[in-house]
Amino acid sequence: xxxxxxxxxxxxxxxxxxxxxxxxxxxxxxxxxxxxxxxxxxxxxxxxxxxxxxxxxxxxxxxxxxxxxxxxxxxxxxxxxxxxxxxxxxxxxxxxxxxxxxxxxxxxxxxxxxxxxxxxxxxxxxxxxxxxxxxxxxxxxxxxxxxxxxxxxxxxxxxxxxxxxxxxxxxxxxxxxxxxxxxxxxxxxxxxxxxxxx
Numbered sequence: 001x002x003x004x005x006x007x008x009x010x011x012x013x014x015x016x017x018x019x020x021x022x023x024x025x026x027x028x029x030x031x032x033x034x035x036x037x038x039x040x041x042x043x044x045x046x047x048x049x050x051x052x053x054x055x056x057x058x059x060x061x062x063x064x065x066x067x068x069x070x071x072x073x074x075x076x077x078x079x080x081x082x083x084x085x086x087x088x089x090x091x092x093x094x095x096x097x098x099x100x101x102x103x104x105x106x107x108x109x110x111x112x113x114x115x116x117x118x119x120x121x122x123x124x125x126x127x128x129x130x131x132x133x134x135x136x137x138x139x140x141x142x143x144x145x146x147x148x149x150x151x152x153x154x155x156x157x158x159x160x161x162x163x164x165x166x167x168x169x170x171x172x173x174x175x176x177x178x179x180x181x182x183x184x185x186x187x188x189x190x191x192x193x194x195x196x197x198x
Contacts, residue, residue, distance in 0.1 A: 006039035013076075014053075020058070049068065087100065
């Protein structure tokens with residue numbers, strides 16, 4: 001398996017939810033711990049978790065993991081600042097990383113095998129980007145070859161990985177992941193998640 005680092009975005013305030021979504025429980029773990037464990041079991045190293053709002057609570061939650069906590073002091077300016085911060089840290093500290101798995105905390109159905117499938121598809125197709133396909137769009141979880149690092153480092157403050165994906169159609173292969181459409185932004189989303197489990 002190639003050297004794949006993970007960038008996990010966990011800096012947001014969860015304003016629509018009213019409490020840190022990163023710390024919501026699902027299947028016996030917090031969402032942030034679930035995605036860190038998925039990255040670890042999926043073979044990613046290092047695993048960089050970007051924190052901002054609620055940084056101390058999230059850092060405490062991950063004390064027993066091998067995740068590297070990186071604070072983005074500009075987190076409030078947009079997701080692009082968190083991606084830039086984490087990718088720069090990854091490049092500076094892990095120069096042998098060949099690809100970057102971009103992950104978020106609020107997609108509860110991303111598992112270790114999801115990440116393994118992204119990597120396998122990259123190895124099979126040799127495309128620079130493997131993006132998840134769901135709900136008529138392409139997005140995260142996504143795998144970016146190191147050749148995309150410069151584009152990630154120059155994202156606009158409010159842009160996410162989708163901006164790089166959409167501007168590189170010929171370099172993208174799609175990973176069908178219908179569960180990707182399920183994310184947690186509101187209390188109603190969280191309630192629906194538990195209903196779907198019953």
